[in-house]
Amino acid sequence: MSDKKTASERRAQLEKRLAELDTRVHDIEHTLDAPVPKDWEEAAQEAEDTEVLEAMGNQGLVEIRLIDMALKRIETGEYGACDTCGDDIAEARLDLVPHAPLCARCAR
Template identity: 45%
Template sequence: MPDTAAAKANLEAQLAELQGRLDRIETDLAEPLNPDLPEQATEMQDDDSLGGQAELAARQIASIERALERIDEGTYGVCVQCGADIAEGRLEARPEAALCIDCARGQ
């Protein structure tokens, strides 16, 4: 059985870091574009990259929030697909993991 207290602390720390990163990205994206057209093109490319980073951070946040819900429900460490226990090593590497390694590989 996984150490849910340690996992919860780890997940909450990751969540806070990701939320801070997402907040900074959103602040950067909210800045008006430079009136200089060549500079605008560069800023738009940067904004596209930041948008992708924001999407990734939002997906990671959602995954962590679901893991925290599983901890609260008492189902953390159990594969949501097949019901088998998720290996301790997998949870150490990916504390937000919802699938056992076999289900994650599509087996």
């Protein structure tokens, strides 16, 4: 018996992660829209926190784009094939990075 996940199982996994990322990005945007404190020390800490939140938000947006592309590959039947060489992407790699567009060899 194979442990290979079906396209619908991968779609559900990707859609779940997409919902998590959407919530996180919206929470970050809400936090970044909050007024800046007037106290100098608080404002300095806020600026540092803002940099971290912006980086997290940008990382989330990149992952959202990668997941959207993976969902399109599922729809076209190209999911699980390396975009570069066309070989199958290992199931273990897809378990770790379900939106992976490249096999491990090509990703190196």
